[in-house]
Amino acid sequence: MKVIICENEVQQRKFLQSVIFNYAMFSEPSIEVVLSASQPEEVLAYLQDHRADCYFLDIELGSSISGMDLASIIREQDPLANIIFITMHADKLKLTFKYKLAALDFIVKDVEPEKLTQQVKEALQASFAKYQQLGNSYRSKFFQIKIGERIKNINLDDIYYLETSAQVHKIGLHEKNGCYEFYGKLKELENLDERFYRCHKSYIVNLQHVKYIDKKNRKLTMANDEVCYVSTRMIKELQSKIAKLNSIVQNTG
Amino acid sequence: MNIRPGFKHAAVIIGLIGIPTVSFYFLITEWAGLVYLFVSAACVFYSYTKTPRVLLDLFMLAIAGIISKSLIQSFRFSIFSAETPVVIWASIGLYLLCFAFAVWLYCIFIKKIWNSILIPVAGQLLIITIACITVTVLYMNLFISLSNNLYSLAMFNLVIEIIYFILMFILSVILLRNNKKENLLKQKEAEQEQLFQYMQALEQINKDMQSFRHDYQNILLTMQGYITQNDMEGLKTYFNDHIVKVEERVLQNNYVLNQLENIKLVELKGLLSTKVLLGGEANIHFNIEVPDKILAVDMNILDLTRMLGILVDNAVEAAIDSEDRQLNLALLQKTDGSMLIVVENRIGMESLNIEQLFTAGYSTKGKDRGTGLATVRKIVNQYSNITMNTSSENGIFVHEIEINAVVPKRKKFLFSTESKAFSR
Known part of the structure; x- marks a missing residue:
């Protein structure tokens, strides 16, 4: 399962990367981070000739394109992509994420590192389970x-x-x-x-x-x-x- | 009628109406006398009073006269077969009595109606026209039924039928138009009401802000007290408990109202702002999401507010009973014009029978409460473009209502042009 991260804060990005990397090493070797971007434009450029299965997107990207815009572009191209939002205030637009962008999960940033790690792991698990479901013809x-x-x-x-x-x-x-x-x-x-x-x-x-x-x-x-x-x-x-x-x-x- | 009967008036009436009528009646033909009677009486009384109501009064008198005549006649023929002078005199007396009674009833009625309700000139004319036609028809009926000419009888019937059909048509068009106007007015009224509620909500928030300002000085003084005593711990707890919380609430309210800004439907805005305020009073964390501008919805706005009102009320009540007192509401607009409404709240119960919730009379809150969701279902079933999902999972209870954009139908369009043509 290919993962893309888009987060403009360096520290947060590195943290996310390491959590995902660790999880992949110990639990699911097929998970790999294919792109770790600080700007949404990088993601868009990458997506022109590649694709991924799971996206971790920060909502406040500090760019002209917000995480939400990025998500809707991704959604247009790939209706099955798993999108996980990372946000400062989770519940503000929770339903919008869920129903308009079909987001898989939301991770709230301002909590202790252990809790954050746990949340990221759970989101990864859910995403991977969905990815596997797509592979098996479970859908019938x-x-x-x-x-x-x-x-x-x-x-x-x-x-x-x-x-x-x-x-x-x-x-x-x-x-x-x-x-x-x-x-x-x-x-x-x-x-x-x-x-x-x-x-x-x-x-x-x-x-x-x-x-x-x-x-x-x-x-x-x-x-x-x-x-x-x-x-x-x-x-x-x-x-x-x-x-x-x-x-x-x-x-x- | 406010004419004081004087000698001069009486002379004019006899001179202009009485004598010519009698002479016409006996010298030329009967109907010429009657026609002259009506025309001259109308002219004379109108010149005295200068109100069109005189015409109506006159026609009503004529109608009363002819109806009482027919009544007495049928009464006479059904009881007495012989035409003795006693019978004739008695029936004349009865006739006068009956006529007077009818006139008296009419007087009472018109006094009550005419001045209390302002009838537009067009309406007055219409009423007078109807009365005039009725009188004409009644009197013509009198003469025609006496003659034996079958052709004229048929023609007469045809004319009456056509005239009454046209009259009925005009009246029903007027009625329909009035009905439409009334509906529009009702809608405006509801809109006004919601706008008022929205204003009240804004006012309430303003008051909150003011009371916070008012406390400002006290807060500063208290903080100064902590600082002079160098009590850092006390200051911290005070700051967190009193300032952050109040600020949060004001901010939250502001945030929610900001979201409501996107709703351009006044009724909806009013409803939601009131509900937010009520929820705030009940200490519920009310979260509203309206990410896109909402300009129009493809359903009757009264139905929409009614439906949403019920759902939000239910959610508020359920949230009060639940632990984290949270209520989420989202109004999402898609690019194709369809709208999705999501109402989400936590419930205390682990599982509940969704089907039963929709049956009228059933409620989780005890007796006499359960009409809400049944009403919502009824409204949804009226529309072919609305679907509603209700589900509960892991203690979260969700309603999802999808209102699809409707492509305007050609049928509707035709109808509207038709009605316009009629009203012209």
């Missing part, structure tokens, strides 16, 4: 929703059901920790995974989370006590699918 197990520039990965296991909304082309997704809305059509989502089944013209349910089938009223109770509908024609197939899924789980588990 997640459902991705884009919120602003931020991409949210939702584990398919956690999804209870998908439903059409009151407005056309808007789909509601209900999962363990929240509910989301996005634009699309249920038809395009029918073949998400073998666990999902379209049991009604406006519902796709996760068979793992069906708690109870009320055949008389054609209703399904999900694991979170939400109610979905099922059409008469689909009840039989739904039951057989659930049975099949359960047998697979039992065999493998």
